[in-house]
Every structure is written in structure tokens, then in C-alpha cells.
Amino acid sequence: NAGVMQNPRHLVRRRGQExxxxxxxxxxxSHVYWYRQLPExxxxxxxxxQKENIIDESGMPKERFSAEFPKEGPSILRIQQVxxxxxxxxxxASSPPGRDYGYTFGSxxxxxxx
Amino acid sequence: xxxxxxxxEALRLQEGESSSLNCSYTVSGLRGLFWYRQDPGKGPExxxxxxxxxxxxxxxxxxxxxxxxxxxxxxxxxxPEDSATYLCAVQAYPFLGSGGYQKVTFGTGTKLQVIP
Numbered sequence: 280n281a282g283v284m285q286n287p288r289h290l291v292r293r294r295g296q297e298x299x300x301x302x303x304x305x306x307x308x309s310h311v312y313w314y315r316q317l318p319e320x321x322x323x324x325x326x327x328x329q330k331e332n333i334i335d336e337s338g339m340p341k342e343r344f345s346a347e348f349p350k351e352g353p354s355i356l357r358i359q360q361v362x363x364x365x366x367x368x369x370x371x372a373s374s375p376p377g378r379d380y381g382y383t384f385g386s387x388x389x390x391x392x393x
Numbered sequence: 394x395x396x397x398x399x400x401x402e403a404l405r406l407q408e409g410e411s412s413s414l415n416c417s418y419t420v421s422g423l424r425g426l427f428w429y430r431q432d433p434g435k436g437p438e439x440x441x442x443x444x445x446x447x448x449x450x451x452x453x454x455x456x457x458x459x460x461x462x463x464x465x466x467x468x469x470x471x472x473p474e475d476s477a478t479y480l481c482a483v484q485a486y487p488f489l490g491s492g493g494y495q496k497v498t499f500g501t502g503t504k505l506q507v508i509p
Contacts, residue, residue: 283436285436312497314499320501321397321480321499321500321501322437322482322499323499324497324498327494327496334494335494335496337496338496370436370437372436381425381427381439381442382439382497383439384429384436384437384438386434386435386436387434387436
């Protein structure tokens with residue numbers, strides 16, 4: 280069982296570019312969650328998805344950020360026109376069907392905007 | 394809104410020196426309280442789930458306890474490999490109109506350093 284796979288591990292983007300972060304949940308898991316972590320801050324919830332559905336996006340900025348979890352393939356967190364303040368570690372977690380707690384986290388993608 | 398406050402922010406212990414980490418929470422109906430360990434550059438690793446006051450869970454040198462307002466993570470005779478940031482998180486029961494789901498809210502963590 281490969282666990283939750285995130286790629287890339289590190290991503291550098293210039294201001295104004297797009298960032299695409301990918302997350303493949305654990306085998307058998309159908310719930311995906313994205314969190315953002317800034318230095319010296321806690322994990323901040325962004326969005327919760329199930330296959331082809333966004334369940335809760337209350338933590339995601341309404342502009343420039345979007346997320347999807349298609350029927351086939353990984354979940355994608357997309358940040359358009361990145362700014363320096365988007366620099367952070369982005370973590371994806373997953374849980375099995377019928378259980379939306381006790382997550383398994385990936386190793387994260389560290390986004391640096393220069 | 395659910396709130397989680399962890400203390401201390403940082404803790405430095407000598408190897409073998411037992412101590413406790415605190416997690417105070419405010420939530421409207423606790424469904425579960427979770428402890429995670431996070432090593433530098435890695436994602437959080439799940440440790441325990443506690444569901445009701447009085448419950449205790451143990452794993453090696455770690456023991457988690459829960460009251461109605463806070464949780465403690467007791468570390469007995471810690472070793473250098475226990476050095477990490479320990480995160481506490483809570484989830485409330487879904488309420489009518491929430492779609493059957495409540496997000497998990499994390500605290501900012503306690504950074505533990507165990508000196509040989």
C-alpha cells in the first residue's frame with residue numbers, strides 16, 4: 280500500500296504563473312482533503328472532495344484557487360496567478376468510504392513563489 | 394467555530410524526563426479528538442483517536458487522555474526519536490443542514506525536542 284502520494288514534492292513558480300498540485304489517495308480511499316500549512320501556523324482546512332464532487336470548499340479562497348477529484352486520476356489543487364503569499368506547504372489527506380476522520384496524510388508539496 | 398489551543402508551543406526535555414502536552418478545545422459536540430505526529434518536511438502521522446471523556450489510548454511511550462475540555466499527551470521516559478511536532482485536532486458532530494460532515498480543525502502544535 281503506497282499511502283497518499285503527492286507530487287511534486289517541491290514546486291517553484293514565479294509570480295503570476297499557475298501551480299498544479301497532485302494527490303493520489305490511498306488505495307480504497309474515496310475522500311480527499313487539502314490543507315495548507317504556513318511556517319509557525321497550524322494546518323488550515325481548504326477543501327474536501329469525493330469522486331467528482333466538492334463536498335466542502337469553505338476554507339478555499341474564492342479567487343484563483345480550485346480543486347477537483349475526477350472519476351479517474353488524482354485530485355488536483357490548482358492555484359492560478361500565484362502570489363508570494365501562496366508560498367506554503369500543501370498537504371493532501373484521504374480517508375476510506377464512510378469515514379471522514381482519522382486521515383492519512385501525504386508528504387506534502389512545498390510551493391515557493393519567487 | 395471549533396477552536397484548538399495547544400501548549401506549550403515548544404518543549405525541551407532531557408532523555409528519560411517525562412512530561413505532558415496539553416490540548417484545550419472548544420467544539421459543539423465532540424465527535425472525535427485526534428493526535429498526530431509531524432516530523433520536519435513530512436506530513437502528519439496519525440497517532441490516536443479519542444471519542445469521549447475518560448477515554449485513554451496508549452502507544453509505546455505515549456498515552457493520550459481526554460476530558461470534556463482538554464486532552465493530554467503524556468510522554469513517559471522520552472527518547473531522542475520522539476522529537477517531533479505533535480498536533481491535536483477535533484471534529485464536531487454534523488448538525489442538521491451541514492450535509493453530514495464537519496471539517497477537522499487542527500491546533501498549531503507543540504514542538505518537542507528530546508536531548509540525549
